[in-house]
Amino acid sequence: MKRLMAIMMAMAMLLACAVSAGAETTETTGTVRMLVAVTGGKDDAEMRLFEEALGAATNLEIIIEKPASDYDNVLMQKLGAGESYDLVYMNASQYLNLAQQGALTDLTDYIAASDILSNNVPQSEWDDLKIDGRIYAGFNKRECHVLVALNKVMLENAGIDYTQIEPTLEGYYEVFTALRAANSDEDFYPFNTIISQAWDLQPWMSSVGLKGGVVVDESDGLTYVPYATDASYEVWAWLKKLYDEDLLDPASFVDSTTDMRNKMSAASQLTAVTVDWGAWIGLHNANALAGGVSEDDYAIVAMPGTMTPDGSYSLRKGSASLFAVPVNAQNVEGAIKVLEYFATQEGGNLLSLGIEGYDYTVDADGNVTMTEIGLAHGKDHGAPVPIYKDFVFLAGLNPGFEESLEYLEYASIETIISNESDYKSIVGKWAVSMIRGDVSIEEGLASMRQELVTMGVCEK
């Protein structure tokens, strides 16, 4: 009897295991391992939900690794140790370096064969990624542009209608002067910018028709840096004038983007005009509303800066944020499938709004409502603006961001170079010296050019 009971119990347990295993197993067509920096959930729990959602949509088992910090270091160590990932997040500079080393899979033929990747992503975006005619990565998101952010309420208090600002250096000088006169706080400066990284000068350099980064001179085929040419003199002189007259925050020489954004925020308002990503214009407004500050007291608006000599605008678009397939990837087809999903409306929803039922809900009429968690996540799970060219923002855009997108047509990317850090540090260093008056602008420009050539950033 005892033996019979034992046998029956064992059989029951085996049966239960088989049923549960059968119930839990979902048939997938493979596994895709991803190394990401900004994509996915904001914490471990949400990351698991993100993996499930992405896996369900692509019929793949998705495994995502997201280092807590120091992504560049982790990326280098993982790849150097030969660890196998199917998709790896990287910036444009890393993309160029790794493609030149032969570490990335050539995706050109995969992209050409994919209706989704070919038709859902603008061809201009693919063209920007070509290295000797070949493409080695897909997109994490659509890059937006950097443009002038203005505190509308402060401008109104200074008697300025931001839509009527003359789009010239002199016009903005008048704005800064009026802002200074209207605000007696000794810590307030009308204008703050990140001089030391040459990060956000394009809206001003456009007044003299210059583009940022490294450019090829078509007359002799040599590369040069327009910001270092004598043609940029007027802009550097204007920035020096702003500094001399206390209109430019002297902390611009050392401030990081975090410092700049803190000064622009509703909580401090120590500056009224900066240059920042369009998404950040929206974030400032969203954060203020979430903190109970009304639009009557704080509102950030976007403007394209100064006009080019031929009557247009010239803005800088962010360098691409990409997903590449390393040459030791185990599932290239699976990786392509994920890239295709990211280039659809549904994929864009996942990368922006987040997970349905967690970050947002959809009612019977298809209306999207953000949950409290979703609002706290700022509708950004790696791609506040997805790469899909016809993407519809189901939950709307943060106030100010939509307005900034109107100027996207004027934006273009800078040429990708492998030593971008050298470019920024050299231009930034001489920019500070010229603006502060340590050297004359002529000397500063000459020294900048010489050092850029010496360090191999450009050829003349």
Added chain:
Amino acid sequence: MEIKGMSYTANLRRQTRSRLKRYKTIYLLMIPVVAYFLVFSYFPMALGVFNSLHEIKLLGSITWVGLDQYRAVLSSPVYGQATVNTLIVGMGTFLLQLAWGLLLALCITELRRRVSRSFFQTATYIPYLLSWAVVGSIWIAILSPSGMINGFLRMIFGDGFRRIVFMSERSYARAIMIFTGAWKTAGYTAALFLAAIISINPSLYEAAAIDGATRVEQIRRITLPSIIPTVKVVTLLAVMGMLRNFDQIYIMSNASILDKVRNLLYLIYMDGIVQFKVGLASAAACLVLAMTLLLTLIVRKLIGYDRLG
């Protein structure tokens, strides 16, 4: 003990076997420690030397280049300037930290109340425990245009005083790195000196007092000579770490002052991690290792380290 009639080699072998047998427990206990150093110190070092002699691709083949990467580092003006910066900031930090730590230790020993002594010792030690991310942020804020130093200067010179952006002034850059580096480590150095001062025989001070020596004379004639071995240890430790400062420069530098403070490890990080030039970075790292060894040997000889008395 040698056995007559047995060759030297045979005797040596026999003695070795006997020693191993006698101390086998100790040798067994040493295995994990030796294994740890082999795996986590010497193997990576050997790999670094290997990488320095090859052009390394993160994924894919590697190419033998011999000493080309060493030549590239040695002939690079950027690396040359970084070496100068490293030595100036390193040496300056060491000297200031030594003097500051010693002064702190002497002051703390003069405190009569134990509570005060413990409080000041703890307070001065805390910066050493903080990471450079915290210390750097603190000093960047203090030195910012709206920070404490500028506020103090405006109090002295009035509202017409133009704020100084200290962290962008090339002439202050090295001094700032030296000062903040010494500020962070002075408490640690003071703790080492305190331990040495406390171990001095008190009867020496009593005898000196009876002979009419002032407190300053006692410090000069008794305290300072007695802690010379500790000074030698501190000096050697500082020299060994002098070329390895990375965090401070990474956190506190910016484009305006970079070429005044950019040091070897910062360059190695930029080349190896940011630009994936693993071979070049490894060659530079091997040179830093060689320089550290050379510097340590020279300083050890100069200070007579082996004569600890």
